[in-house]
């Protein structure tokens with residue numbers, strides 16, 4: 001079983017950490033059986049599962065449901081639950097109460113976006129034995145302040161802030177940190193500076209691990225394709241062809257056949 005020690009140890013041995021998101025039982029089971037190190041129940045469920053434009057609307061109850069069904073499937077991977085918008089920013093007590101709910105239903109850790117404004121909450125969670133994954137660079141829960149899903153850390157000043165934030169998260173006790181949509185060189189500098197693993201998404205090859213949204217790599221979410229996503233399958237097309245055949249079969253009376261009847 002993958003533990004927090006396994007993940008931290010992978011930075012030391014140089015073994016890359018493979019992570020994907022999951023939101024439901026069947027996909028989580030496939031990911032786990034494929035050997036994924038970390039499965040993140042991402043608040044990207046708001047986008048690729050629920051069709052929302054941002055991650056802001058997803059609620060604690062919805063994230064708890066996704067986390068619960070993913071945990072039903074996972075036997076080996078380290079499950080991290082994304083804390084939704086306003087479930088940890090409001091107070092340290094809220095952060096503890098809400099993070100604890102994810103651990104009670106089977107998650108091994110939680111992920112929070114940002115640094116300075118939530119550093120007290122992160123320290124408290126870590127003190128209480130709740131592992132925390134940090135997240136800097138593009139932080140989708142702050143999308144309206146950022147002004148769009150654009151590359152972060154493009155000026156030296158911005159780059160220094162992201163580096164500083166990542167160091168702050170390490171000092172606060174995070175066991176790893178997601179670097180989202182930043183230049184590869186900046187991600188390399190952060191990865192070399194930190195002793196905890198960096199997990200990149202749109203942050204180049206030098207991170208200690210990589211994470212992508214599973215619906216993106218499988219071609220299940222087709223509304224748009226970020227530049228950093230590699231498509232490994234075209235399940236949207238496969239499913240579309242399958243359900244069209246079923247539709248035709250029903251219309252023609254070709255389904256059910258004798259073998260499907262009693």
Ligand code: KIV
Nearest residue numbers: 021042043044178201
């Ligand atoms: O919600 C999510 O899927 C994420 C990853 C993309 C890092 O935060």
